[in-house]
Amino acid sequence: MPIQPKFTPVLLAAAVLSVSLLAGCGGGTAGQTAPSAGDGKQAASAPVTLSFLHWRGEDVKSLNGLIEKFQQENPNIRVEMQTMPSDQYQSGAQAKLTDGSSGDVFASSPGAQFEALAKAGLFTDLTGESFLSNFNESLIGPGKKDGKQLAVPFQLVYNDPIYNVKLFEKYGLTPPKDWEGFLALCAKLKEAGVIPIAFAGADIGPGQFMNTMVMNNLPSDDAFVQVGEGKAKLTDEWWVKTLSQFKELNDKGYFQPNALGTKDAAAGALFIQEKAAMLASGSYQLAQNKKQNPNLEQKLLAPITVAADKAKYEGVHTSTFLLAVNSKSKHPAEAKKFIEFLSRKETAGTYANETGQNVTVKEVQYTSKELLAAGEWSSKKTIFQPRFTITNGEIQKAVTGSIQAVLGGKSPEDAAKEAQAIVDQQIKK
Missing domain, CATH: 3.40.190.10 (Periplasmic binding protein-like II)
Structure with a gap:
């Protein structure tokens, strides 16, 4: 007959503890919350x-x-x-x-x-x-x-364009409070031989600049959400107007030549070299600009695309x-x-x-x-970036693509129709 092992109280306690420790080392069951x-x-x-x-x-x-x-x-x-x-x-x-x-x-x-x-x-x-x-x-x-x-x-x-403070001071300019004032500012800069707006039309420009361009044209803060739900359309007046204002800036030469073919780094270089008075990007670019040109003095402004008394927002945050x-x-x-x-x-x-x-x-x-300088905007009335309220990637591309289409020569109405066709396809999926 085999000899049965005898457990002393101490050995028995050690065995129980060993089993408990082994159980505690297990992987757990599916669906458990990760440790805090x-x-x-x-x-x-x-x-x-x-x-x-x-x-x-x-x-x-x-x-x-x-x-x-x-x-x-x-x-x-x-x-x-x-x-x-x-x-x-x-x-x-x-x-x-x-x-x-x-x-x-x-x-x-x-x-x-x-x-x-x-x-x-x-x-x-x-x-x-x-x-x-x-x-x-x-x-x-x-x-x-x-x-x-x-x-x-x-x-x-803050997704607001950056401006060169010294250039504005040189030509007696201040951030305008309405669309006519913004156009007049751009005209004065162009007449002085300065590019009004450096715009990266080939990559980030449309997605960045659209936010301040559309913020006061929106019929409601969730207008792009409604577009994705089929309750509003890009062919509605507010987006066609925004595209028309992009076209106006481009047609009047307020962007650099070949804005549609300009990438982010090239647009930034125009501003850093002080050939352009504004850069259509955002506060995230301020530090890099200063690093490359320590003499730059920069602040933010946002184009107001409506009359001053119709403006709901001063800028955009993300x-x-x-x-x-x-x-x-x-x-x-x-x-x-x-x-x-x-x-x-x-x-x-x-x-x-x-x-x-x-x-x-x-x-x-x-x-x-x-x-x-960016922190000054914490006390201003800003809207969360409209582009990021578009939760469908293809619709987001259609929206920014319609801006590029206008810069390429399409009418705002046709560009909006083509973009809306993509939206309709996405809604049906």
């Missing part, structure tokens, strides 16, 4: 490498410094950063995120990209995370869907660079810990002042003239 980031001060229990995927290559130097500080605080977590050009990121990020090999932490644009990634189930729900209290609650709405906080916007951008945790990540707790670190006011302040980007984190102290 907590207070961000506990080190990971085992060495982990996080992938951080985004499109802002110009921020890499600053982020590398912050990552080094994070790794010192969390010696068992390593962060590897990967960036893609912004146009490639819009089209290619989802494929990289889907298999979970890239982007434990990743950035998303609001609007169409956010909606596509949410539909693909690539966001981890951040609702209830303690670090959300670090953000200005009124600015993180673009990261919400169906009552859940799927991502947190990190940057606050909460963007939405930080998120990939639902495919094998390290969600560590990924949340990294976002918690970035959301601290000291960290966000360093990032803001080193990159020239305003942020959505509360109580951040700005030190540069460019950030303070």
Whole structure:
């Protein structure tokens, strides 16, 4: 007969403890909420490498410094950063995120990209995370869907054209308060031999400049949402008017020659070299302009496309660079810990002042003239970027494409009809 083992009370307790520990190491059941980031001060229990995927290559130097500080605080977590050009990121990020090999932490644009990634189930729900209290609650709405906080916007951008303060002073110009005043300003600059508006018609220009051009033409703030639902059309008066005003600026020579063929870097160079008085981009470009021309004095203005007493808005804002945790990540707790670190006011302040980007984190102290100039707009009446209310990528392309069509010679009416045909196709799908 085999000898039966005898357990002393001590051995029995050790066995029970061993079984309990083994059970606690299991992978859990499907559908469990990912572990919370907590207070961000506990080190990971085992060495982990996080992938951080985004499109802002110009921020890499600053982020590398912050990552080094994070790794010192969390010696068992390593962060590897990967960036893609912004146009490639819009089209290619989802494929990289889907298999979970890239982007434990990743950035998303609001609007169409956010909606596509949410539909693909690539966001981890951040609702209830303690670090959300670090953000200005009124600015993180673009990261919400169906009552859940799927991502947190990190940057606050004003999508208003930039102007050269010294050139305006030289010719006795001030930001106009109506459309006739804006046209008169452009005319005076052109007569002086200065390009009124540097416009990147080949890539980002239509998507950026359309926001201030349409903000006061909109019949309602959700007009583009209604277009996507079939309740409004791009052939309606408000969009045809906006296209007509684009055409007017182009026909009068207030953009540089071949604006339709000009890319972002070339348009920016015209402004940086002070050949153009305005740049149709946004506050995100202020720091880069200053870096390349330290003598530049810059502020923001927005064209008012209606009479002064009809203007609802002074400019446009966007909460963007939405930080998120990939639902495919094998390290969600560590990924949340990294976002918690970035959301601290000291960290966000360093990032803001080193990159020239305003942020959505509360109580951040700005030190540069460019950030303070953008910060002036926090007290103005601004609308959330209209382009990002278009949640269908093909419709968004149709809208910006109609601007390019007008610059290419089509009538506003024909360009609007062609764009609406694409909208109709998307609605039927």
